[in-house]
Amino acid sequence: MDERQVEQILQNPKFKEMVAKKSKLSWTLTAIMLFVYVGFMLLVGYNKAFLKSSFDGGVITWGIPLGLGIIVLSFVLCGVYSFIANRSLDQLNAEAMKEVEAIAHEKGNH
Template sequence: MDERQVEQILQNPKFKQMVSKKSTLSWTLTAIMLFVYVGFMLLVGYNKEFLMSSFSGGVTTWGMPLGLSIIVLSFLLCGVYSYIANNKLDPLTKEAMREVEAIANEKGPH
């Protein structure tokens, strides 16, 4: 593959759309997880009293359900990514790859 073909692939609208959508999805989900995790860590650092207070009047504190919810959120975000990737991004990737393969198989001047 020569430089002209690489440039054609990089300028291909389907390829650009695929890269843009994957990047947007990845960064959005990363930002959500980072926001929640950093928020929890700030809560641990600056408001321990709240986390140590009783959740239901018993021995369970607020820290337990909040910590578990972060774990559950990470699984949910993985599920969201998988669903979107399989149903929205895979068809777009296949279209883009067909066009990329067509460009790669072109015979340019030697």
């Protein structure tokens, strides 16, 4: 591919839309995970007494379900990303790839 074809691909509306949606989704999910994780770390650093306390005087402390919740959240966010990517981003990718292939085949005509 020459520079002209690369520029055509980068300026392609479907390609731009796909990149924008993927970026927005990735940054949103990253922000959610970062917010929850940093919140947990701040809780560990500044409120250990709460994490050591147990519900209803039982054996399990608040720290265990909160820590497990963060792990579960990471899997849930991966599932959300996969669901959205399979539902909309893959379709945009396929449409963009068709146009990219058309651009690549243009080289033989010029």
